[in-house]
Amino acid sequence: SDPPEDLNASAVSSRGFTLSWQKPVNTYSEEILGYLLQVKDGETCVVERQFKCSDCNGSYDVVKLQGLCSTGNIAVIHKTKDELKQPLQFDTNSLLLPDITYTSYVALINDVGLGHKANVSELTFEE
Numbered sequence: 001s002d003p004p005e006d007l008n009a010s011a012v013s014s015r016g017f018t019l020s021w022q023k024p025v026n027t028y029s030e031e032i033l034g035y036l037l038q039v040k041d042g043e044t045c046v047v048e049r050q051f052k053c054s055d056c057n058g059s060y061d062v063v064k065l066q067g068l069c070s071t072g073n074i075a076v077i078h079k080t081k082d083e084l085k086q087p088l089q090f091d092t093n094s095l096l097l098p099d100i101t102y103t104s105y106v107a108l109i110n111d112v113g114l115g116h117k118a119n120v121s122e123l124t125f126e127e
Helices: 081-085
Strands: 005-010 018-022 034-041 044-053 073-079 088-091 101-110 118-123
Touching (some): 005 101, 044 081
Antiparallel strands (some): 005 018, 018 088, 034 044
């Protein structure tokens, strides 16, 4: 799929920020099976969330997704098919450290796998 639209970091603090995005214009799939969100410090994974469809007809095999984090704060968040079509957000507050530039990536997951990633970099405040 195309990258998610309008990826944005807001409400920045010393310990995090809120990420928001919207579904891509072209998903090249009947269903949005989920999103992969990663926050990295350089190449190091700090936070990873899979937003996984809870009521879709299809599903994805996590083993086939390339580039998943092996370390960091990792979790799966279940969303309905309708929720995945709406603008989404995730709050990293209290998960990050002060005065570090983090790069956040979001990609749609469909029946083919991971789509193209959108990314945004944000510097957390000093304490």
